Amino acid sequence: MDATLSDIVADCAAAKSAATTLAAASTETKNRALGAIASGLTGNVDTILAANAEDLTDERARGLSEALVDRLTLTAERVEAMAAGVKEVESLDDPVGEVMEARTLDSGLDLKKVRVPLGVIAVVYEARPNVTIDCAVLTIKSGNAILLRGSSYAERTNGALAAVVRDGLAEAGLPVDSVVLSAGGGRDALAGLATQEGVVDLLIPRGGEGLKNALKEVATVPVMYAASGNCHIYVHADADLEMGRAIAFNAKVSRPGVCNSAETLLVDSQVAAAFLPLALKQLAEAGVELVGDDRVRENDGGTEVRLAVHDDWDTEFLDLKLAVAVVDDLDAAVEHVNRHGSGHSEAIVTGNTQAADIFAEKVDAAAVYVNASTRFTDGFEYGMGAEIGNSTQKLHARGPIGLRELTTFKYVVRGDGQVRD
Amino acid sequence: MDATLSDIVADCAAAKSAATTLAAASTETKNRALGAIASGLTGNVDTILAANAEDLTDERARGLSEALVDRLTLTAERVEAMAAGVKEVESLDDPVGEVMEARTLDSGLDLKKVRVPLGVIAVVYEARPNVTIDCAVLTIKSGNAILLRGSSYAERTNGALAAVVRDGLAEAGLPVDSVVLSAGGGRDALAGLATQEGVVDLLIPRGGEGLKNALKEVATVPVMYAASGNCHIYVHADADLEMGRAIAFNAKVSRPGVCNSAETLLVDSQVAAAFLPLALKQLAEAGVELVGDDRVRENDGGTEVRLAVHDDWDTEFLDLKLAVAVVDDLDAAVEHVNRHGSGHSEAIVTGNTQAADIFAEKVDAAAVYVNASTRFTDGFEYGMGAEIGNSTQKLHARGPIGLRELTTFKYVVRGDGQVRD
Numbered sequence: 157m158d159a160t161l162s163d164i165v166a167d168c169a170a171a172k173s174a175a176t177t178l179a180a181a182s183t184e185t186k187n188r189a190l191g192a193i194a195s196g197l198t199g200n201v202d203t204i205l206a207a208n209a210e211d212l213t214d215e216r217a218r219g220l221s222e223a224l225v226d227r228l229t230l231t232a233e234r235v236e237a238m239a240a241g242v243k244e245v246e247s248l249d250d251p252v253g254e255v256m257e258a259r260t261l262d263s264g265l266d267l268k269k270v271r272v273p274l275g276v277i278a279v280v281y282e283a284r285p286n287v288t289i290d291c292a293v294l295t296i297k298s299g300n301a302i303l304l305r306g307s308s309y310a311e312r313t314n315g316a317l318a319a320v321v322r323d324g325l326a327e328a329g330l331p332v333d334s335v336v337l338s339a340g341g342g343r344d345a346l347a348g349l350a351t352q353e354g355v356v357d358l359l360i361p362r363g364g365e366g367l368k369n370a371l372k373e374v375a376t377v378p379v380m381y382a383a384s385g386n387c388h389i390y391v392h393a394d395a396d397l398e399m400g401r402a403i404a405f406n407a408k409v410s411r412p413g414v415c416n417s418a419e420t421l422l423v424d425s426q427v428a429a430a431f432l433p434l435a436l437k438q439l440a441e442a443g444v445e446l447v448g449d450d451r452v453r454e455n456d457g458g459t460e461v462r463l464a465v466h467d468d469w470d471t472e473f474l475d476l477k478l479a480v481a482v483v484d485d486l487d488a489a490v491e492h493v494n495r496h497g498s499g500h501s502e503a504i505v506t507g508n509t510q511a512a513d514i515f516a517e518k519v520d521a522a523a524v525y526v527n528a529s530t531r532f533t534d535g536f537e538y539g540m541g542a543e544i545g546n547s548t549q550k551l552h553a554r555g556p557i558g559l560r561e562l563t564t565f566k567y568v569v570r571g572d573g574q575v576r577d
Numbered sequence: 578m579d580a581t582l583s584d585i586v587a588d589c590a591a592a593k594s595a596a597t598t599l600a601a602a603s604t605e606t607k608n609r610a611l612g613a614i615a616s617g618l619t620g621n622v623d624t625i626l627a628a629n630a631e632d633l634t635d636e637r638a639r640g641l642s643e644a645l646v647d648r649l650t651l652t653a654e655r656v657e658a659m660a661a662g663v664k665e666v667e668s669l670d671d672p673v674g675e676v677m678e679a680r681t682l683d684s685g686l687d688l689k690k691v692r693v694p695l696g697v698i699a700v701v702y703e704a705r706p707n708v709t710i711d712c713a714v715l716t717i718k719s720g721n722a723i724l725l726r727g728s729s730y731a732e733r734t735n736g737a738l739a740a741v742v743r744d745g746l747a748e749a750g751l752p753v754d755s756v757v758l759s760a761g762g763g764r765d766a767l768a769g770l771a772t773q774e775g776v777v778d779l780l781i782p783r784g785g786e787g788l789k790n791a792l793k794e795v796a797t798v799p800v801m802y803a804a805s806g807n808c809h810i811y812v813h814a815d816a817d818l819e820m821g822r823a824i825a826f827n828a829k830v831s832r833p834g835v836c837n838s839a840e841t842l843l844v845d846s847q848v849a850a851a852f853l854p855l856a857l858k859q860l861a862e863a864g865v866e867l868v869g870d871d872r873v874r875e876n877d878g879g880t881e882v883r884l885a886v887h888d889d890w891d892t893e894f895l896d897l898k899l900a901v902a903v904v905d906d907l908d909a910a911v912e913h914v915n916r917h918g919s920g921h922s923e924a925i926v927t928g929n930t931q932a933a934d935i936f937a938e939k940v941d942a943a944a945v946y947v948n949a950s951t952r953f954t955d956g957f958e959y960g961m962g963a964e965i966g967n968s969t970q971k972l973h974a975r976g977p978i979g980l981r982e983l984t985t986f987k988y989v990v991r992g993d994g995q996v997r998d
Contacts (some may be wrong), residue, residue: 180938261960265949274971277942357971376793378972399994406996516989517601520696528686528992537997538988539682550695550778550985551799552973564971567959568937571949573820575827576958 159349165336167303168355171276174331175301179273183250185328190246190293193324194302197239197289199230200320208285209314213424216309220283223413223475226285228310234279236392238289241542245293248541251559252299260344266570271563273299274381277378278349279544282363283307287318290542292335296325298562303335303356305349311339320483343370360557362545364472380553382545384472385415385500387530390489390515395428399527400505406529407503408478415546416501416533419472420479425451428482433457444476453483469496486511490518497521499548501530516552522548522555579798581762582769588724589776592697596750600694603673606749606949611714618660618710621741622653625961628737629706630706637730641704644834644896649731659710662963669962672980673720687991694720694985696778699770699798700838702727703991711963714754714770717746724777724791726770732760733825742777764791769933771796783966786891803966803976804891806836808951809901811910811936813927814847821926822856827950828924830863833897836967837922837954840893841880841900843910846872848902854878857901866896872903890917907932911939918942920969922951924966943969943976 178186197204208230211217217225249566257269277300281287287382288304306314318337325332341348350359350428356377361367368381389407390524391400407418423431428451436446436459468479469492483489493502502513503525511524523533533555535543540558547553553561599607618625629651632638638646678690698721702708709725716723727735739758746753762769771780779797782788789802799987810828812821828839844852849872857867857880868885869877882901889900890913904910924946925936933947944954954976955966961979968974974982 176939259960261953261958263949263958264955265953267959295877320967372797378970380972396994401995404998409585410997420807465989512991516987518597521987523990526989527996528684528990530993532682532686532990533998534997535987537682537684538688539680549799551801553986554985564975566937566942567944567954568955569944569949570933570947573817573823573950574830575823575955576950576952 157215160345160484162340164345164348165339165352167336168349168352171301171303171335171336174333174354175273175275177331178301178334179252179275179297179299181299181330185330186297186299186345187246188294188329189324189330190242190340193293193321193325194239194242194246194291196320196324197242199383200316201235201422204313205230210312213509214309217365220309224283226287227312227413228313230285230313232368233353234286238286241286242289242293245297245541248559250297251563256565263574263576264571265574268568269565270563270568273561274562276301276303276355276562277562278303278356280346280349280359280361280363280367281307282306283309285310285313285317287362288314288391288540291544292318292321294542294544295562296330296334300562301348302336303338304335305346306337306339308339313347314415315427317445321400337537345414346370347374350379353377360545363571367530379559380547381549382547382557384498384548385417386420386470386472386498387416387418387421387501388422388497389418389505389530390422390483390493390502390504391424391427391431392489392504392508392511393424394484394508394511395424395427395505396507397431399429400431402440403505403527403529404435405442405501407531408439409476410443410531412476413474415472417474417477418530420469420496422453422481422483422492423481425484426487428452428455432480436461439478442476444478446478446480448480451483452480455482472498478500486514488549490515493521500546501525501533503528503530522546546574580835581766584856585759585766585769586773587908588757589699589770589773591699591754592722592724592757593776595754596694596696597753599717599722599755600673600696600720602720602751602754606751607671607718608643608667610717610745610751611663613748614710614714614742615660616661617741618656618663621737622656625656625734625737626651626653628733629956631733632731635730641730642983645704648834649706649734651706651734655707661708662707663714666718666962669718669980672719672984677986684997685992686995689989690985690986691989692981694990695983695985697722697724697936698983699724699726699777699780700772701726701767701782701784701788702728704730706734706738708732708783709735710742712965713739713742715963715965715980716983717751719980721983723757724770725756725758726767727758727760729760750763757838757909766879767791768795771800774798781830781966793827796926801968801978802970805892805919805969805980806838807841807893807919808839808922809821809835809841809843809914809924810839810951811843811904811914811919811923811925812845812848812852813907813910813925813929813932815929815932816845816848816849816926817928818852821852822859824924824926824948824950825856826859826863828952829865830897831900831952834895836893837952838895839899839951841890841902841917843913844873844903845910846903846905849873849876852853852881853901857882860899863897865899867899867901869901870903873901876903883899893919907935914940914942921967922946922954922970924949924951942966
């Protein structure tokens with residue numbers, strides 16, 4: 157075992173030890189820690205920004221794209237927004253202890269299904285410092301300890317933020333190892349983390365398919381992938397075309413670097429000629445690079461659309477790039493979505509209720525939208541408070557991973573001596 | 578790819594194709610299939626028993642223990658009990674389409690969280706023919722296709738039962754490949770099944786730790802382990818000792834071959850001398866082989882108790898064998914249970930409410946009992962209808978896997994053109 161691997165084993169053990177205390181903590185105590193963290197962010201904004209400036213001027217940061225530098229950059233306003241987010245989580249209901257079901261069994265036993273923390277959660281994430289705070293406060297509130305494995309690009313920023321979190325925990329009398337920041341060791345340390353059976357109760361990798369595939373090969377602990385979003389907007393034959401253009405534009409342009417943005421636009425053949433020229437023009441004017449199939453290029457109205465290659469339909473561009481296809485009908489749209497989508501968020505624009513219902517039923521994804529942008533898939537927008545990511549798998553959590561998704565349950569069954577026949 | 582591996586790939590593809598139709602089937606249609614299956618079991622009892630007789634007289638069956646032969650054996654009564662079980666599932670509510678949550682978001686969007694089938698479920702199971710029927714009808718009712726991978730010991734019996742199921746599906750106009758029986762190919766075929774990503778939505782291995790460990794190394798599809806139960810009965814210092822004896826006896830003796838039976842008895846040091854002699858005598862008289870620690874042997878009242886070895890505390894005997902230990906106090910009991918238990922079912926016997934609450938909170942298991950036998954962990958007993966197994970993991974399902982545990986959900990979000998700022 158090299159040093160970094162043993163480090164991560166020690167980090168996990170520390171979190172595991174803290175988890176027992178945290179699981180039994182009262183809502184009041186957990187909220188006191190969150191309040192202290194919010195104050196700590198505001199009170200330490202200079203320290204945090206100084207650490208962030210060091211990360212941004214590190215020579216490694218020179219290789220980052222403009223979008224990635226933006227994600228890594230903190231400002232006083234962004235730190236204040238983090239603090240406001242912490243207060244928001246403080247105001248949410250505590251999921252722990254909720255009695256999900258209660259009944260008396262035929263045997264006379266009193267059964268309660270009670271929500272409990274998972275235990276130790278590990279999150280592997282990209283260079284977005286706000287994720288450090290979002291994940292830490294969601295797990296504290298849900299009674300879980302967390303091991304945070306952030307990007308080395310954000311090492312100093314994450315260190316400053318984790319220090320604020322741990323100070324807040326101490327102030328509330330909770331174990332500081334409820335939140336452990338782990339770094340270094342590369343893929344070996346990641347593999348070590350992913351095999352901490354009996355210690356790590358849930359591993360959540362955020363980020364792309366590369367990380368997902370790397371973990372699939374080695375992970376033996378339970379994993380919930382908060383992975384890629386290859387999302388589609390389908391403009392149906394009975395769509396309000398203006399609405400279709402506005403939704404497609406919003407889904408692609410408003411924040412292209414996030415998982416709920418659209419990567420492919422599907423247009424029904426019956427409205428391709430009426431819809432495409434203006435829609436493509438607006439997208440191109442916003443700087444969107446367009447690739448499309450032959451039928452799209454026949455209806456491009458003069459806007460440049462390069463011929464799409466096979467991989468374009470399966471790619472999450474996370475950038476101002478959009479693949480556009482004409483489809484024969486609703487069935488063809490559903491088939492395309494189910495073949496190429498990643499099960500994240502899919503939208504149909506239509507005035508036809510029946511078509512909307514068929515799309516909603518047949519499309520296999522966490523979120524299906526009718527006449528709305530895919531960009532709404534988000535824990536805040538859904539009224540769940542913050543989120544730790546969006547699950548694209550079907551088990552346990554699907555869509556935004558909020559407080560309740562970070563819990564499990566146990567059956568507590570009380571009797572007066574019952575035995576089974 | 579050898580023949581059997583390509584067979585299993587074809588089997589999975591057939592189930593996947595049927596799953597789409599089944600997912601959209603009405604409750605009425607699915608219930609019609611279940612009714613036809615119940616009638617088919619009754620009508621084909623002779624054929625089923627003849628097939629079973631062939632399995633039982635096969636030379637391979639000669640190597641089976643008495644308990645395993647009993648599990649494999651069908652009688653007319655047992656087939657009738659299966660048919661009654663099918664009617665029971667027919668009477669349960671259809672989980673598909675249930676609106677789990679509904680709200681209007683701040684954006685004006687109408688959000689519904691709707692329960693939907695998982696898709697294709699695969700179950701790998703031991704030589705228990707009733708499992709073939711239980712799994713098939715639970716997945717049909719929950720709108721899922723299923724690939725059944727039974728034991729080769731029960732090959733002919735399972736074939737006869739699957740034929741009845743597929744006839745019932747055909748009678749209701751549902752695709753017969755909603756239920757596919759797969760056999761042969763050994764560990765290679767199992768590995769093939771466990772890597773059918775995008776086809777198999779959930780793999781449920783029933784059975785012991787060997788199967789679990791074999792799958793952990795290769796599985797890339799989502800897996801829910803319905804694995805071993807290393808269950809404990811803890812007789813607390815404030816226990817009604819008669820109740821403690823009755824519960825321990827029931828949990829060990831009533832059906833030692835199942836996962837919710839007890840494997841270890843923990844006795845508080847304060848009551849060891851008063852409790853153990855009679856309890857051990859009764860267990861020994863029922864044929865239970867006893868192993869224990871030194872303090873147990875000092876209080877055995879003359880009943881033979883061999884010295885337990887380290888592995889005994891971690892072993893699911895699934896037999897008339899019990900490990901017995903004296904523990905210092907409640908904390909020591911909790912620590913023993915959390916260290917050695919498999920997260921299945923754990924019981925405390927006590928008249929002390931506070932001790933009961935601490936045990937219920939601190940023990941990390943699917944089901945925690947106060948003054949009742951662990952044997953109650955069961956889908957029928959819990960009022961969930963039949964079960965496909967008992968999950969010992971924390972994600973998605975914990976405890977009995979019934980109809981709802983075989984579903985996922987999707988968010989269906991309807992708007993009138995909403996885009997995100």
